[in-house]
Amino acid sequence: MRIAEGLIPEGAIVTSHRVRVGYVDTDRAQVVHHGTYLRYLEAARVEYLRERGVDYKRFETDRMLALPVVEANVRYKLPALFDDELEIKTWLAVANRAKARFDSVILRGGELLTLAEITLACIRWPEGKICSMPDYVIALAKPA
Amino acid sequence: MRIAEGLIPEGAIVTSHRVRVGYVDTDRAQVVHHGTYLRYLEAARVEYLRERGVDYKRFETDRMLALPVVEANVRYKLPALFDDELEIKTWLAVANRAKARFDSVILRGGELLTLAEITLACIRWPEGKICSMPDYVIALAKPA
Amino acid sequence: MRIAEGLIPEGAIVTSHRVRVGYVDTDRAQVVHHGTYLRYLEAARVEYLRERGVDYKRFETDRMLALPVVEANVRYKLPALFDDELEIKTWLAVANRAKARFDSVILRGGELLTLAEITLACIRWPEGKICSMPDYVIALAKPA
Amino acid sequence: MRIAEGLIPEGAIVTSHRVRVGYVDTDRAQVVHHGTYLRYLEAARVEYLRERGVDYKRFETDRMLALPVVEANVRYKLPALFDDELEIKTWLAVANRAKARFDSVILRGGELLTLAEITLACIRWPEGKICSMPDYVIALAKPA
Numbered sequence: 001m002r003i004a005e006g007l008i009p010e011g012a013i014v015t016s017h018r019v020r021v022g023y024v025d026t027d028r029a030q031v032v033h034h035g036t037y038l039r040y041l042e043a044a045r046v047e048y049l050r051e052r053g054v055d056y057k058r059f060e061t062d063r064m065l066a067l068p069v070v071e072a073n074v075r076y077k078l079p080a081l082f083d084d085e086l087e088i089k090t091w092l093a094v095a096n097r098a099k100a101r102f103d104s105v106i107l108r109g110g111e112l113l114t115l116a117e118i119t120l121a122c123i124r125w126p127e128g129k130i131c132s133m134p135d136y137v138i139a140l141a142k143p144a
Numbered sequence: 145m146r147i148a149e150g151l152i153p154e155g156a157i158v159t160s161h162r163v164r165v166g167y168v169d170t171d172r173a174q175v176v177h178h179g180t181y182l183r184y185l186e187a188a189r190v191e192y193l194r195e196r197g198v199d200y201k202r203f204e205t206d207r208m209l210a211l212p213v214v215e216a217n218v219r220y221k222l223p224a225l226f227d228d229e230l231e232i233k234t235w236l237a238v239a240n241r242a243k244a245r246f247d248s249v250i251l252r253g254g255e256l257l258t259l260a261e262i263t264l265a266c267i268r269w270p271e272g273k274i275c276s277m278p279d280y281v282i283a284l285a286k287p288a
Numbered sequence: 289m290r291i292a293e294g295l296i297p298e299g300a301i302v303t304s305h306r307v308r309v310g311y312v313d314t315d316r317a318q319v320v321h322h323g324t325y326l327r328y329l330e331a332a333r334v335e336y337l338r339e340r341g342v343d344y345k346r347f348e349t350d351r352m353l354a355l356p357v358v359e360a361n362v363r364y365k366l367p368a369l370f371d372d373e374l375e376i377k378t379w380l381a382v383a384n385r386a387k388a389r390f391d392s393v394i395l396r397g398g399e400l401l402t403l404a405e406i407t408l409a410c411i412r413w414p415e416g417k418i419c420s421m422p423d424y425v426i427a428l429a430k431p432a
Numbered sequence: 433m434r435i436a437e438g439l440i441p442e443g444a445i446v447t448s449h450r451v452r453v454g455y456v457d458t459d460r461a462q463v464v465h466h467g468t469y470l471r472y473l474e475a476a477r478v479e480y481l482r483e484r485g486v487d488y489k490r491f492e493t494d495r496m497l498a499l500p501v502v503e504a505n506v507r508y509k510l511p512a513l514f515d516d517e518l519e520i521k522t523w524l525a526v527a528n529r530a531k532a533r534f535d536s537v538i539l540r541g542g543e544l545l546t547l548a549e550i551t552l553a554c555i556r557w558p559e560g561k562i563c564s565m566p567d568y569v570i571a572l573a574k575p576a
Contacts, residue, residue: 023334024179024327026172028226030558033168034501035474038467039312046311046371057371069466072506079500079560082172083334083345126462128511167478168471174414178357179330182323183456190455190515201515212367213322218360223416227478227489270318272367312465316458316514323456370460 008105012091013140015051017044021084031079037106038072041116044088045102052140060125065134067100071119078113080106086113093117095141097132152249156235157284159195161188165228175223181250182216185260188232189246196284208269209278211244215263222257224250230257237261239285241276296393300379301428303339305332309372319367325394326360329404332376333390340428352413353422355388359407366401368394374401381405383429385420440537444523445572447483449476453516463511469538470504473548476520477534484572492557497566499532499552507547516540525549527573529564 008014019040027033046056060066080086087107094101099119106114122133152158163184171177190200204210224230231251238245243263250258266277296302307328315321334344348354368374375395382389387407394402410421440446451472459465478488492498512518519539526533531551538546554565 020331022327022331023171024177024330027167028170028172028174029498029500030172030174031500031560034504035168035467035470038470039310042312042467043308043310055371066461068461068463068508068511070508072466072504072508074504076500076502076504083343128463164475166471166475168474173354173356175356175416178360179323179326182326183454186323186456187452187454199515210317212317212319212364214364216322216360216362216364220356220358220360223356227487272319311459312467314460315455316460316462318460318462321456 008089008091009093012093013052014089014091015044015048017047017088017090019043019086019088021080021082021086023082026082029079031081032084034074034076037074037076037114037116040086040088040106041074041090041102041104041118044090044104045118048090048092048102049140054137054140063134064125065131066123066125067120068123069118070099070121071117073117075115076113077115078108078111080108080113084108092141094119095133095138097138100133100137100141152233152235153237156237157196158233158235159188159192161191161232161234163187163230163232165224165226165230167226170226173223175225176228178218178220181218181220181258181260184230184232184250185218185234185246185248185262188234188248189262192234192236192246193284198281198284204269207278209275210267210269211264212267213262214243214265215261217261219259220257221259222252222255224252224257228252236285238263239277239282241282244277244281244285296377296379297381300381301340302377302379303332303336305335305376305378307331307374307376309368309370309374311370314370317367319369320372322362322364325362325364325402325404328374328376328394329362329378329390329392329406332378332392333406336378336380336390337428342425342428348413351422353419354411354413355408355425356411357406358387358409360404361406362402362404364402366396366399368396368401372396380429382407383421383426385426388421388425388429440521440523441525444525445484446521446523447476447480449479449520449522451475451518451520453512453514453518455514458514461511463513464516466506466508469506469508469546469548472518472520472538473506473522473534473536473550476522476536477550480522480524480534481572486569486572495566496557497563498555498557499569500555501550502531502553503549503551505549508545509547510540510543510545512538512540512545518545524573526551527565527570529570532565532569532573 025036090104093103169180234248237247313324378392381391457468522536525535
C-alpha cells in the first residue's frame with residue numbers, strides 16, 4: 001500500500017458514500033468479513049463516477065467499455081460491526097492510458113477503519129480486450 | 145413447502161453434492177447465513193444436471209437457453225456451522241413445459257438441516273424471453 | 289406463497305427501504321442473482337424494526353434475543369438490473385408467540401419485481417434455544 | 433505485491449485446493465467477480481492449516497485465538513469463468529510473532545489467473561486483543 005495512513009492528498013476531489021452494515025456482511029467473528037469491503041468500495045466508485053458525470057452502466061452499454069479490477073490492496077485497521085454507519089471517502093489517485101487507481105478510506109465517525117487502493121484497467125465490452133483509458137476518465141484525476 | 149419433512153419420493157433420482165462450510169458463509173450469529181444456502185443449492189443443481197448429461201454452461205452458450213429461478217422456498221430446521229461438511233441431496237420433483245422444480249434436503253451426517261424447493265423457468269438466452277422447457281429436461285424427472 | 293400478487297393488506301404498517309443495485313449483486317445472466325434479494329429483504333426488516341422502535345442490534349446484545357430466519361419464500365417475477373433503484377416495502381403480516389412473518393414487495397418505479405415472505409422464530413441469544421416472541425414484537429403486527 | 437509472477441519459492445510447502453466456479457460467483461461482466469476470490473483464498477488457507485495439523489475451528493474454540501485478515505493484496509491477471517475448475521496453491525510465505533502472510537496463485541489448467549498475498553494477525557478470541565502468533569504457526573513457514 002502506497003497511501004499514507006488515510007491521508008487524503010491535497011487537492012483530491014473526494015466523493016463520500018455511506019453504507020449501513022448489514023447482518024449478512026458479518027461473519028462468525030461478529031465483525032464485517034474482509035471480503036465485504038470490496039462491495040462497499042465498488043459502490044463508492046460507481047457513486048464517484050456518477051458525481052463526476054460518468055454513468056458507469058452507460059459506460060458499459062453505450063460506450064462499450066468496462067473497467068475491471070486488476071489489483072486490489074486493502075489494509076484492515078479496525079473492524080466494522082453490524083449496523084454501523086460507515087463513510088467511504090474515495091478519490092481518483094492515479095489515472096493514465098493504462099489504468100485508473102481509486103483510493104479510499106473507510107471511516108466510522110472520525111475513526112479510520114480501512115484503507116484501500118483499487119486499480120482498474122479499461123477493456124472493450126463485452127469482448128474483454130484491453131484498450132486505452134478514455135481521456136475524460138483520465139481528466140477526472142486532475143484537480144479543477 | 146409441499147415436500148414432507150425431508151422425505152425423498154420413491155423412485156426419485158437423487159444427486160448428492162458435498163460442500164464444506166466456509167468462514168464467509170457464516171454471520172454474526174455464528175451459524176450459516178440463511179442466504180448462503182441458495183449458493184449451496186445452486187451448485188447442487190448444476191451437479192445434478194451434469195450427472196444426468198446436461199452441461200449447464202453449454203445449455204446457455206450452445207443451446208441459447210437459461211433456467212432462471214422463479215420461486216425459492218427454503219425451510220431452515222437446524223443451523224449449519226463453520227467447517228461443517230454438508231451433503232445436499234437434490235432431485236427433480238416436477239418438470240413440465242412451464243417449469244422445473246428441484247427439491248433438496250441438506251444434511252450433516254444423518255441430521256436434516258434444511259429443506260428447499262427451487263423452481264426454474266426456461267428462457268431464451270440472453271434475451272430473456274420465456275420459452276418451453278426442452279423435452280430432454282422434462283424427461284429427467286421420470287424414473288428410468 | 290400466500291400473499292396475493294403484491295397486494296399490501298389494508299391497515300398494514302409499511303416501511304419503505306431503498307437500495308441501489310450493485311455490480312456484485314448481479315450474475316452472468318446480467319440480472320440480480322436470486323440470492324441477493326435475501327440481503328435486500330434482511331436490510332428492509334432491520335429498518336422496519338428501527339422505524340417501529342426496535343433496534344435489532346440491541347435486541348441481540350441487550351435483550352439477549354435473536355430472530356433467525358426459519359422459512360424464506362420468494363417469488364421472482366421480473367429481474368432487477370445493475371444500478372436500478374429498488375424500493376422494498378415491508379410489513380409484519382403475522383406475529384404470534386411462535387413466529388413473526390415479514391412480507392415484502394420489491395418494486396422498480398411502479399413495477400412489481402419480487403414478492404417475499406420471510407418467517408422468523410425467536411431464540412435466546414447466543415445459546416440458540418427457541419423462546420416465545422416478546423409481546424412488543426407481536427404488538428407491531430396490529431394496526432394502531 | 434512482492435511475490436514475483438506466480439513463482440512459488442523453493443522449499444515452500446504448498447497446499448493445493450480446488451474449487452468449481454459457481455453461477456453466483458460471477459457478475460454481469462460474465463466473469464468471476466473480484467471479491468469472490470477472497471472466498472476461494474480463505475477456503476484454501478483453512479485447508480492449508482488442516483493439512484499441516486491445525487484445525488482452524490478448534491484454533492478459535494479451544495485455543496481461544498483467531499487469525500483475522502489485516503491486509504489483502506490481490507492481482508487479477510486473467511478472468512475465471514462460470515464452471516471453471518480452479519486450483520489454488522497456497523503457502524505460508526512469512527510468519528513471525530506479529531503476522532502470518534499466506535501467498536497464493538490461482539490456476540486454471542496451467543494458466544495463472546490470480547496472485548494473492550493475505551496477511552493475518554493473531555488475536556485473542558473472542559475479545560479481539562492482538563497477541564503473539566503461536567510458535568507452532570510460525571514453525572509452519574519453515575521447510576522441514
